[in-house]
Amino acid sequence: MKTATDHLSLRDVSVSFGGFQAISGLSLDVNSGELRCLIGPNGAGKTTALDLICGKTRVTSGEIRFKGEAIHTLKEYQIARVGIGRKFQVPSVFRELTVRENLNIGQSRNTGVLANLVRFGASHDDEEIERLAVLVGLQDDLDLAAGHLSHGQTQWLEIALILAQNPTLILMDEPTAGMTAQETGKTAELFNRLRGEHTLIVVEHDMGFVRDIAETISVMHQGKLLAEGSLEEVSSDPRVKEAYLGTKEAGHA
Numbered sequence: 001m002k003t004a005t006d007h008l009s010l011r012d013v014s015v016s017f018g019g020f021q022a023i024s025g026l027s028l029d030v031n032s033g034e035l036r037c038l039i040g041p042n043g044a045g046k047t048t049a050l051d052l053i054c055g056k057t058r059v060t061s062g063e064i065r066f067k068g069e070a071i072h073t074l075k076e077y078q079i080a081r082v083g084i085g086r087k088f089q090v091p092s093v094f095r096e097l098t099v100r101e102n103l104n105i106g107q108s109r110n111t112g113v114l115a116n117l118v119r120f121g122a123s124h125d126d127e128e129i130e131r132l133a134v135l136v137g138l139q140d141d142l143d144l145a146a147g148h149l150s151h152g153q154t155q156w157l158e159i160a161l162i163l164a165q166n167p168t169l170i171l172m173d174e175p176t177a178g179m180t181a182q183e184t185g186k187t188a189e190l191f192n193r194l195r196g197e198h199t200l201i202v203v204e205h206d207m208g209f210v211r212d213i214a215e216t217i218s219v220m221h222q223g224k225l226l227a228e229g230s231l232e233e234v235s236s237d238p239r240v241k242e243a244y245l246g247t248k249e250a251g252h253a
């Protein structure tokens with residue numbers, strides 16, 4: 001049932017690719033300011049679920065509502081405009097530009113017609129860039145070319161670029177992939193700072209990271225929602241254990 005606090009709601013959503021049912025009757029509710037982890041074995045449909053929410057892929061049936069409005073009929077750019085940002089696995093930063101220049105571009109993208117009319121001026125932009133850099137831990141690297149950042153720092157810059165758009169809901173697909181343990185730890189700290197301010201849906205395989213950030217975990221399997229609850233609840237669920245059996249991630253949930 002939909003409640004007053006529901007922020008994002010997927011109702012009986014299905015999608016098939018040429019007859020293959022990748023998502024099948026998926027219903028999911030995420031509350032405002034919540035950090036929801038989405039886990040499941042390879043091929044469970046996690047990335048496809050994010051693709052459906054951000055409009056990259058169209059639902060075959062069912063509906064997706066965001067802040068009470070149906071969004072599954074909107075185009076990708078319209079969904080971005082209603083406040084849904086997506087971080088893809090491959091960063092889209094300009095490697096030859098500095099961190100500050102990248103953030104400047106990210107900032108200038110955050111300008112609707114009204115914002116352009118009442119432009120705040122350079123000092124506000126600079127303050128906002130500083131704020132974003134501090135938030136993601138890049139305040140000492142503002143004048144460094146993005147190409148010289150470590151893998152983890154590049155991911156944080158990418159996150160800052162998404163934050164520059166000030167989305168209400170942020171979708172993150174395996175944000176810690178390829179990160180060192182230290183970078184993963186810092187990313188967990190960052191996500192813990194973002195929760196409340198933004199709603200986050202995080203697809204992740206690294207269960208140590210999930211443990212550090214999780215409130216509610218939704219487990220997908222074969223295009224369906226298999227279980228939902230705290231890490232303790234889902235990891236002791238026999239259906240979840242069975243779903244992971246025979247995969248390389250067996251025993252990690």
Ligand SMILES: Nc1ncnc2c1ncn2[C@@H]1O[C@H](COP(=O)(O)OP(=O)(O)OP(=O)(O)O)[C@@H](O)[C@H]1O
Pocket residue numbers: 017020022040041042043044045046047048049
């Ligand atoms: N465009 C597409 N065309 C055909 N099949 C697709 C397409 N996109 C995804 N699939 C299939 O849908 C299923 C779900 O894929 P998806 O990438 O959403 O899983 P996942 O849970 O994110 O997996 P992983 O953890 O490995 O990233 C897979 O069997 C995949 O091969």
